[in-house]
Amino acid sequence: MQSEFFTNLRCRECGRLYPKEAVHVCEWDFGPLEAVYDYEAIRQQISRDRIESRPPTMWRYREFLPLDGEPTVGTQVGFTPLVRADRLAKALGVREAYVKNDTVNYPTLSFKDRVVAVSLSRAKEMGFTVVACASTGNLANSVAANAASVGLESYVLIPSDLEASKVLGSLVYGSRVIGIRGPYDKVNRLCSEIAGKYQWAFVNVNLRPYYAEGSKTMGFEIAEQLGWRLPSHTVIPMASGSLLTKIAKSYQELIVTNLVEKTPFAIHGAQATGCNPISEAFRKGTDLVQPVPKPQTIAKSLAIGTPADGYYAIQTMRKSGGAAEDASDAEILAGIQLLAETAGIFAETAGGVTVACARKLIASGKIPEDASVVLCITGHGLKTAEALSGVLASPRVIDPSLREFDRLVSSDLGQASLPETVAP
Amino acid sequence: MIFNQRKENKTMSEVSAEQTIPVRIPTPLRGLTGNKDQVSARGETIGELLKDLQAQFPGIGERLFDQTGALRRFVAVYVNGEDIRFLKDQETPVGPEDEVSIVPAVAGG
Numbered sequence: 070m071q072s073e074f075f076t077n078l079r080c081r082e083c084g085r086l087y088p089k090e091a092v093h094v095c096e097w098d099f100g101p102l103e104a105v106y107d108y109e110a111i112r113q114q115i116s117r118d119r120i121e122s123r124p125p126t127m128w129r130y131r132e133f134l135p136l137d138g139e140p141t142v143g144t145q146v147g148f149t150p151l152v153r154a155d156r157l158a159k160a161l162g163v164r165e166a167y168v169k170n171d172t173v174n175y176p177t178l179s180f181k182d183r184v185v186a187v188s189l190s191r192a193k194e195m196g197f198t199v200v201a202c203a204s205t206g207n208l209a210n211s212v213a214a215n216a217a218s219v220g221l222e223s224y225v226l227i228p229s230d231l232e233a234s235k236v237l238g239s240l241v242y243g244s245r246v247i248g249i250r251g252p253y254d255k256v257n258r259l260c261s262e263i264a265g266k267y268q269w270a271f272v273n274v275n276l277r278p279y280y281a282e283g284s285k286t287m288g289f290e291i292a293e294q295l296g297w298r299l300p301s302h303t304v305i306p307m308a309s310g311s312l313l314t315k316i317a318k319s320y321q322e323l324i325v326t327n328l329v330e331k332t333p334f335a336i337h338g339a340q341a342t343g344c345n346p347i348s349e350a351f352r353k354g355t356d357l358v359q360p361v362p363k364p365q366t367i368a369k370s371l372a373i374g375t376p377a378d379g380y381y382a383i384q385t386m387r388k389s390g391g392a393a394e395d396a397s398d399a400e401i402l403a404g405i406q407l408l409a410e411t412a413g414i415f416a417e418t419a420g421g422v423t424v425a426c427a428r429k430l431i432a433s434g435k436i437p438e439d440a441s442v443v444l445c446i447t448g449h450g451l452k453t454a455e456a457l458s459g460v461l462a463s464p465r466v467i468d469p470s471l472r473e474f475d476r477l478v479s480s481d482l483g484q485a486s487l488p489e490t491v492a493p
Numbered sequence: 494m495i496f497n498q499r500k501e502n503k504t505m506s507e508v509s510a511e512q513t514i515p516v517r518i519p520t521p522l523r524g525l526t527g528n529k530d531q532v533s534a535r536g537e538t539i540g541e542l543l544k545d546l547q548a549q550f551p552g553i554g555e556r557l558f559d560q561t562g563a564l565r566r567f568v569a570v571y572v573n574g575e576d577i578r579f580l581k582d583q584e585t586p587v588g589p590e591d592e593v594s595i596v597p598a599v600a601g602g
Binding site: 082092093094095096097098099100101203251253254255257258259260261262264265266271273274277308309310311360362373375376377378380 | 517519520521522524530556565566567568569571574576578579594596597598599600601602
């Protein structure tokens with residue numbers, strides 16, 4: 070079966086077309102290959118009503134995804150809540166804020182389930198039996214879980230110093246978890262070499278053109294959940310920069326297929342100061358991304374020193390009128406707490422980065438205070454719980470005594486706050 | 494002292510000029526290397542090594558370098574797993590004991 074919408078792969082640099090195979094690099098100039106669609110055909114087939122009639126998963130936008138047949142892996146992924154967060158907006162000093170809450174994505178509590186659903190479905194279409202990835206943790210969790218659910222063998226390669234929860238969250242599914250000594254960029258380089266030797270589906274190497282498209286569904290959902298309109302400001306965390314470029318692509322695709330009105334949308338990028346090659350290049354006004362040899366940040370899921378899509382992320386931010394920011398470890402922790410205390414959402418360190426950078430973008434006027442902003446929160450806080458050790462106060466422990474409890478409440482809220490004792 | 498150092502350097506270069514260095518070739522370039530995933534090249538620096546590759550496998554140069562002679566944006570070269578941008582770029586010295594890899598830089602994330 071062939072898709073009537075997904076036609077080719079194409080080099081982003083020179084535009085050469087390639088067949089829809091397990092290939093990610095242009096032979097001519099090493100440029101990245103990207104999925105190409107027949108938007109005219111999609112426009113004729115699709116409508117808001119049609120999409121709304123489908124189940125609430127990322128696959129309601131399947132005309133825009135690079136498969137030939139029906140999805141077979143991760144069929145329940147996506148359509149996470151878009152939460153209106155008024156208390157967060159007030160704290161950030163902006164008129165209106167929404168949280169796109171991928172901390173509750175199914176099944177592994179991060180946006181990576183989206184890209185894995187697409188890439189493993191494609192891997193099965195192509196007949197692969199072993200799937201693999203280079204990961205900072207979330208992707209490893211998702212490949213391990215989704216592969217297990219359909220009986221694919223999986224190898225996940227991660228830096229050996231990841232958070233305990235992220236390692237456990239891959240091992241439990243029976244995946245072959247390989248820790249590599251060194252930062253993520255070395256894991257990535259090794260995986261590129263392995264992918265050139267073994268006939269495996271490396272989701273973010275030889276299947277990257279398919280994989281990356283899954284991120285668009287986060288953008289489609291945001292627009293639909295806003296009532297079929299584009300947000301004027303979106304803040305997105307950047308590791309490789311792929312998510313940011315794909316959310317921008319999703320907004321463009323909704324415009325060209327007449328699903329939303331063409332309105333301006335600024336795309337802003339967020340990094341950790343300890344690994345900020347993209348935001349640093351943006352600030353300097355160049356598109357030459359200077360790699361960071363030794364990333365040092367608690368936001369390990371964003372610690373990519375040589376970001377594959379850094380160049381395109383910078384172009385996207387500039388062209389859309391967005392900006393880039395970065396946040397220190399202390400600001401990241403404060404961001405996690407602010408989101409939890411004002412919106413009731415517990416995000417991993419990357420979410421802290423997004424909140425902290427949104428705050429800075431608003432404070433500097435790059436996001437005007439009368440604007441409406443969407444924050445993309447990409448992973449659950451329990452995955453990086455150790456980052457908060459020593460930050461939060463311990464619970465106070467008392468005897469099971471009402472008198473002790475009264476004493477505790479009066480020290481918190483004052484004597485006057487105690488309920489009056491009812492006379493017998 | 495200075496004289497000795499010079500002498501040592503000269504000896505080193507004589508050795509490396511005679512010996513070949515293994516270079517790992519990524520899939521997109523294997524059409525130019527007769528489908529070999531590893532080839533041998535000569536040179537004392539990465540720049541010289543890549544020029545020798547071009548001499549042996551015509552066409553490989555225009556894949557690796559842009560019109561200004563700089564390595565293309567998405568080409569990464571590693572010596573013993575270390576990105577040459579963190580070493581001395583094309584001036585990075587190499588010897589027969591080193592492992593050199595050319596890797597497309599559009600993976601991961």
